[in-house]
Amino acid sequence: MKKEVVIEVKDARVKEAINSFLESLLEKNLVSALLVPREVPSKDNVVQSLMTNSNGLKEVNVISPVLPVSSARIISEMTRLSSYKNPVGVVLRSCEIRALIELVKLKQASLDNLLIIGVDCLGTYSVSDYQNLCKQGNSPSDELLRKFKEGGEDTKLRKACQVCEYPIPSNADLVIGLIGVDFEKNILLKSGTEKGEKILENFSFLPVRACTQTGPEFNQSKREESVSKYLSKKIEKRDALFSEMKEETSGGWENLLSVFSTCINCHNCMRVCPLCYCRECFFESPTFEFGSEKYLLWAKRKGSIKMPRDTILFHLGRMSHMATSCVGCGLCEQACPSNIPLLKIFKMVSYKVQQIFKYVPGRDLEEPLPLTTFKEDELRSVGEE
Amino acid sequence: MANFEPKIVGFLCNWCTYAGADLAGTSRIQYPPNIRPIRVMCSGSVDSVYILRALLEGADGVFIGGCHPGDCHYVSGNYKERRRITVLKSILKSLGLDDGRVWIRWVSASEGKRYADSISEMTSHLKRLGPNPVSKYWSL
Numbered sequence: 001m002k003k004e005v006v007i008e009v010k011d012a013r014v015k016e017a018i019n020s021f022l023e024s025l026l027e028k029n030l031v032s033a034l035l036v037p038r039e040v041p042s043k044d045n046v047v048q049s050l051m052t053n054s055n056g057l058k059e060v061n062v063i064s065p066v067l068p069v070s071s072a073r074i075i076s077e078m079t080r081l082s083s084y085k086n087p088v089g090v091v092l093r094s095c096e097i098r099a100l101i102e103l104v105k106l107k108q109a110s111l112d113n114l115l116i117i118g119v120d121c122l123g124t125y126s127v128s129d130y131q132n133l134c135k136q137g138n139s140p141s142d143e144l145l146r147k148f149k150e151g152g153e154d155t156k157l158r159k160a161c162q163v164c165e166y167p168i169p170s171n172a173d174l175v176i177g178l179i180g181v182d183f184e185k186n187i188l189l190k191s192g193t194e195k196g197e198k199i200l201e202n203f204s205f206l207p208v209r210a211c212t213q214t215g216p217e218f219n220q221s222k223r224e225e226s227v228s229k230y231l232s233k234k235i236e237k238r239d240a241l242f243s244e245m246k247e248e249t250s251g252g253w254e255n256l257l258s259v260f261s262t263c264i265n266c267h268n269c270m271r272v273c274p275l276c277y278c279r280e281c282f283f284e285s286p287t288f289e290f291g292s293e294k295y296l297l298w299a300k301r302k303g304s305i306k307m308p309r310d311t312i313l314f315h316l317g318r319m320s321h322m323a324t325s326c327v328g329c330g331l332c333e334q335a336c337p338s339n340i341p342l343l344k345i346f347k348m349v350s351y352k353v354q355q356i357f358k359y360v361p362g363r364d365l366e367e368p369l370p371l372t373t374f375k376e377d378e379l380r381s382v383g384e385e
Numbered sequence: 386m387a388n389f390e391p392k393i394v395g396f397l398c399n400w401c402t403y404a405g406a407d408l409a410g411t412s413r414i415q416y417p418p419n420i421r422p423i424r425v426m427c428s429g430s431v432d433s434v435y436i437l438r439a440l441l442e443g444a445d446g447v448f449i450g451g452c453h454p455g456d457c458h459y460v461s462g463n464y465k466e467r468r469r470i471t472v473l474k475s476i477l478k479s480l481g482l483d484d485g486r487v488w489i490r491w492v493s494a495s496e497g498k499r500y501a502d503s504i505s506e507m508t509s510h511l512k513r514l515g516p517n518p519v520s521k522y523w524s525l
């Protein structure tokens with residue numbers, strides 16, 4: 001049985017209401033530590049931090065609209081060699097959970113003893129936009145909640161978030177619901193698994209069922225309606241982005257060259273991508289170290305060659321390796337020093353690839369990765385060119 | 386363009402297509418000399434990056450030869466390659482690039498004729514397409 005309860009919010013202090021729940025998880029010893037987004041002392045960024053007690057919990061802000069690094073990468077780093085022996089709570093956005101599920105399938109992370117707490121994601125700003133908002137003296141979290149409540153479109157959000165069709169976490173043990181919820185009064189807290197359900201047994205939050213009759217107002221069908229409206233808006237925007245991209249790519253190679261003309265081959269996009277898990281990237285291996293004569297040979301063939309070489313090969317090759325699992329987080333684009341519209345390219349290319357195999361990354365732990373499996377009776381036209 | 390001779394890079398599985406190519410030779414079947422075969426242990430070992438590398442370096446086409454579905458020496462390499470090629474072709478198409486320069490064919494060790502026919506077909510297809518445009522771009 002799924003449990004759905006509400007956390008009461010006092011004086012519209014959403015962050016504090018969530019934090020007091022997190023605090024009791026630690027105090028009741030339901031988790032031995034928490035991986036949570038926490039404001040840095042300079043107050044202009046929020047980073048994941050592994051907390052073993054509630055000191056500093058005031059600085060925890062799980063609705064902060066910024067995502068410098070995907071926690072999927074962090075959890076992989078922490079659990080790849082050995083999984084946790086005692087429960088550790090990890091507070092994640094949907095894109096982070098989806099990437100984490102993919103990493104578990106790739107044997108790069110373990111979910112053992114993790115309590116995944118997903119939070120409805122209202123979107124994130126780029127790290128620099130977030131920092132600027134802070135410098136102007138605004139609280140980006142408050143502003144985002146306000147804008148969301150008003151229902152206006154926030155065009156300052158990262159492109160990835162503007163077109164994200166999975167703002168509600170799936171595969172979480174617990175979900176903190178904000179979308180379609182009057183979050184200035186109540187927040188939804190929902191179990192997604194048995195593990196999550198057991199946790200909720202330790203609390204005396206009011207069940208959603210009871211809300212309709214007595215006490216705080218909470219309308220479940222209103223949530224569902226708002227969520228589906230919200231999603232269809234996002235999907236519309238995503239499709240608009242795809243058709244934009246389709247037009248832009250009609251120029252073939254020439255277009256591709258112009259999109260990547262400013263790429264400096266720094267490989268930042270690969271380093272931040274939660275799905276680029278290889279310990280040693282093929283594109284940074286000795287395969288790509290050549291002697292001086294080789295460069296001359298290539299140059300002679302075309303008259304001249306661009307240096308550094310192999311930027312387009314890197315991008316196409318990276319796509320061919322990870323497009324089946326791209327979760328559309330857009331961190332590649334955020335990390336790119338040359339402002340290359342990587343999200344648009346990777347999301348579109350990946351979406352098409354994933355559709356072929358009816359695969360949705362992060363949907364189901366049991367679903368095999370498309371490139372590790374096959375069906376005998378499929379893709380018959382391949383091999384008949 | 387009349388005397389354009391396409392260059393095809395071929396990745397041929399040791400257990401089937403490579404032997405098929407041998408048979409075509411020993412049976413003296415005539416086919417265009419446009420393919421540069423590379424022997425690989427399985428079509429499933431041909432990563433997309435090798436194919437992309439060949440295309441970006443100016444190969445007019447890439448031919449992958451593997452065992453018929455169900456006949457892979459390593460059980461399932463060809464099935465996996467079939468998925469990989471599907472992914473690669475989809476990526477090329479999404480980016481507005483020609484995926485018709487990449488062919489995969491199942492050719493067994495006894496199908497010398499099928500091998501020769503495949504290369505003839507691909508050669509004339511590429512002649513119609515013309516040279517790979519990548520050689521025009523020094524900045525690629």
Ligand code: SF4
Nearest residue numbers: 273326327329330332
């Ligand atoms: S390619 Fe970009 S959008 Fe896709 S998962 Fe990697 S970082 Fe995220």
Ligand code: SF4
Nearest residue numbers: 263264266267269336
């Ligand atoms: S981060 Fe940007 S500049 Fe660096 S390799 Fe990726 S696309 Fe090129």
